[in-house]
Amino acid sequence: MSADSKKKQNEAHKFGIETRAIHAGARPDAVTGARNTPIYQTSSYVFDDAEHAADLFNLQTFGFIYSRLTNPTVSVLEERMASLEGGRAAVCAASGHAAQFLTFFTLLGPEDEFIASRNLYGGSITQFGLSFKKLGWTCHFVDPDNPENFRKAITSKTKAIFIEILANPGGIIVDVEPVAAIAKEAGIPLIVDNTMATPYLCQPIAWGADIVLHSTTKFLSGHGTSLGGALIESGKFDWAQNDKFPSMTKPEPAYHGLTFYETFGDFGFSTKARAVALRDFGPCLSPANAFYTITGIESLPVRMERHIANARAIAEFLDSHSAVSWVSYAGLKSSSYYELAQKYLPRGPGSVFTFGVKGGYDSGVKVVEGVELFSHLANIGDTRSLIIHPASTTHRQLSEEQQAKAGAGPDVIRLSIGLESIDDLIYDLDQALSLV
Amino acid sequence: MSELHYKDSFIRKILIETKAIAMVGCSANWNRPSNFAMKYLQGKGYHVIPVNPRYAGKEINGEQVYADLADIPVSFEMVDIFRSSEAAEMVTDQVIELASEKKISVIWMQLGVRHDEAAQRAEAAKMSVVMDRCVKIEYGRLFGELGWSGVNSGIISSKRPKVRV
Ligand SMILES: Cc1ncc(COP(=O)(O)O)c(C=O)c1O
Numbered sequence: 001m002s003a004d005s006k007k008k009q010n011e012a013h014k015f016g017i018e019t020r021a022i023h024a025g026a027r028p029d030a031v032t033g034a035r036n037t038p039i040y041q042t043s044s045y046v047f048d049d050a051e052h053a054a055d056l057f058n059l060q061t062f063g064f065i066y067s068r069l070t071n072p073t074v075s076v077l078e079e080r081m082a083s084l085e086g087g088r089a090a091v092c093a094a095s096g097h098a099a100q101f102l103t104f105f106t107l108l109g110p111e112d113e114f115i116a117s118r119n120l121y122g123g124s125i126t127q128f129g130l131s132f133k134k135l136g137w138t139c140h141f142v143d144p145d146n147p148e149n150f151r152k153a154i155t156s157k158t159k160a161i162f163i164e165i166l167a168n169p170g171g172i173i174v175d176v177e178p179v180a181a182i183a184k185e186a187g188i189p190l191i192v193d194n195t196m197a198t199p200y201l202c203q204p205i206a207w208g209a210d211i212v213l214h215s216t217t218k219f220l221s222g223h224g225t226s227l228g229g230a231l232i233e234s235g236k237f238d239w240a241q242n243d244k245f246p247s248m249t250k251p252e253p254a255y256h257g258l259t260f261y262e263t264f265g266d267f268g269f270s271t272k273a274r275a276v277a278l279r280d281f282g283p284c285l286s287p288a289n290a291f292y293t294i295t296g297i298e299s300l301p302v303r304m305e306r307h308i309a310n311a312r313a314i315a316e317f318l319d320s321h322s323a324v325s326w327v328s329y330a331g332l333k334s335s336s337y338y339e340l341a342q343k344y345l346p347r348g349p350g351s352v353f354t355f356g357v358k359g360g361y362d363s364g365v366k367v368v369e370g371v372e373l374f375s376h377l378a379n380i381g382d383t384r385s386l387i388i389h390p391a392s393t394t395h396r397q398l399s400e401e402q403q404a405k406a407g408a409g410p411d412v413i414r415l416s417i418g419l420e421s422i423d424d425l426i427y428d429l430d431q432a433l434s435l436v
Numbered sequence: 437m438s439e440l441h442y443k444d445s446f447i448r449k450i451l452i453e454t455k456a457i458a459m460v461g462c463s464a465n466w467n468r469p470s471n472f473a474m475k476y477l478q479g480k481g482y483h484v485i486p487v488n489p490r491y492a493g494k495e496i497n498g499e500q501v502y503a504d505l506a507d508i509p510v511s512f513e514m515v516d517i518f519r520s521s522e523a524a525e526m527v528t529d530q531v532i533e534l535a536s537e538k539k540i541s542v543i544w545m546q547l548g549v550r551h552d553e554a555a556q557r558a559e560a561a562k563m564s565v566v567m568d569r570c571v572k573i574e575y576g577r578l579f580g581e582l583g584w585s586g587v588n589s590g591i592i593s594s595k596r597p598k599v600r601v
Pocket residue numbers: 095096097098121123124164168193195196214215216217227228229379380
């Protein structure tokens with residue numbers, strides 16, 4: 001084979017997700033040859049001269065100014081996230097919530113509205129329903145089980161639809177494809193929080209999502225070490241198709257009259273989120289946290305395989321336990337979301353799910369206090385197995401009705417299954433359940 | 437319209453072999469995309485020659501502006517078109533005529549600019565054509581700078597990158 005035809009073949013080759021989890025965004029350092037990504041623990045970067053500085057501030061050239069905007073370690077994570085999700089570009093943030101804020105600040109103005117699935121992480125329900133309200137943004141929550149509910153809620157002020165494809169606290173899967181079609185018809189972006197599934201299990205852009213969000217705090221960093229968030233844009237949304245998105249298509253006063261969509265094209269949204277929202281509000285990811293997250297992602301595919309195998313075994317164990325009234329895991333044939341899981345999450349529907357313990361609130365408290373190996377804490381996606389009673393913790397701020405609607409009623413216990421020996425996890429849950 | 441695909445090696449070769457670029461429709465307004473691209477490419481060592489009858493005789497980013505491609509007194513390898521797709525057809529036909537005199541070998545139409553028939557005529561005249569791409573973005577992508585803005589370059593490699601310029 002000639003060198004030329006060999007090269008052509010290489011270009012046609014598509015790298016698999018296991019390879020991209022390790023390599024995307026991270027070539028050896030151009031100067032030192034360092035193979036692993038260095039932690040660029042620096043706040044700022046020297047300019048060559050005044051002209052170079054001006055070009056950087058004007059976004060006329062690519063480069064680093066100040067780590068609130070860009071940092072070489074964080075950039076590696078951003079490109080990796082964009083690659084894993086099959087997107088065009090990404091921006092990282094200090095946390096998942098910060099990434100949500102950057103997204104909506106870039107999309108919305110005062111008086112604007114968006115529609116969200118009511119099955120979300122409790123913190124997101126609070127952020128959207130209460131804190132965003134103070135900024136003049138209104139979120140309408142709908143039951144995602146019937147995609148038509150999204151269409152019915154759309155008004156002339158609606159600027160986006162937001163869902164968690166695999167919803168926290170667990171077991172619920174949204175039928176993304178018809179929801180994406182509804183968003184497309186309305187000329188608004190579909191935003192999907194893919195934290196619970198990770199790009200290893202599902203890539204929402206392939207199903208029509210325009211923006212994907214992550215709390216990288218969870219399975220991506222994977223070891224419970226580092227807060228972080230990311231927004232990924234598909235690059236396929238046409239911001240100029242209607243007059244709903246002036247922040248993308250009209251000169252931006254907060255950036256010397258720059259028009260972001262026209263200037264940056266298919267990475268205009270992430271550029272705007274960085275150059276205005278991240279610049280002006282400041283929730284940037286630290287380089288050290290980016291490093292831990294990059295390292296975590298390298299083993300994401302193998303970790304997810306074990307997370308899922310363990311979760312499946314625990315779900316089956318609980319399903320047949322006498323102290324358990326129900327198990328909400330979409331990998332169980334009895335789940336009403338089983339078919340959707342097969343379609344959207346063929347490798348398995350994650351490792352976070354809920355079950356109901358007989359005896360309600362008090363029994364729930366007994367179980368979380370009775371476990372020894374499971375850690376009682378408010379996180380998911382750790383190597384360690386985690387347990388929580390949402391009604392008394394993560395979903396505590398919600399009304400009882402909201403709790404029930406979000407799948408976090410008084411008898412609900414949420415598990416995030418880790419990577420330990422499966423026999424030990426079953427042993428621990430069994431002894432805790434024997435206390436109720 | 438079908439999506440356009442260009443091999444990385446094809447674009448890289450163009451960017452390496454090009455020394456001078458005539459930029460048709462270049463704006464004098466600093467916050468317009470064409471001005472952005474000009475400034476960036478100048479910084480990478482390209483000689484960028486602005487073409488725009490509105491500013492003929494004046495300067496943009498330190499370079500004299502010409503009213504028409506035919507007026508440029510030096511040769512240039514690439515014509516980069518910041519005009520509408522319809523206008524790009526006329527420009528392309530003019531470039532085909534000027535190609536041997538000015539030693540032009542590449543017609544590049546910017547993001548959102550595309551004219552398939554004009555491109556076919558240019559390719560029949562042995563010119564390389566790139567449409568609906570930004571020279572600045574492609575340069576940044578292939579020479580490792582675009583990832584600094586979190587953009588997916590699509591490049592996977594364990595070789596130490598060669599920094600150009
Ligand atoms: C699905 C989901 N989205 C968003 C978040 C918020 O992320 P962070 O805690 O990183 O701000 C969480 C956190 O629990 C989550 O589970």
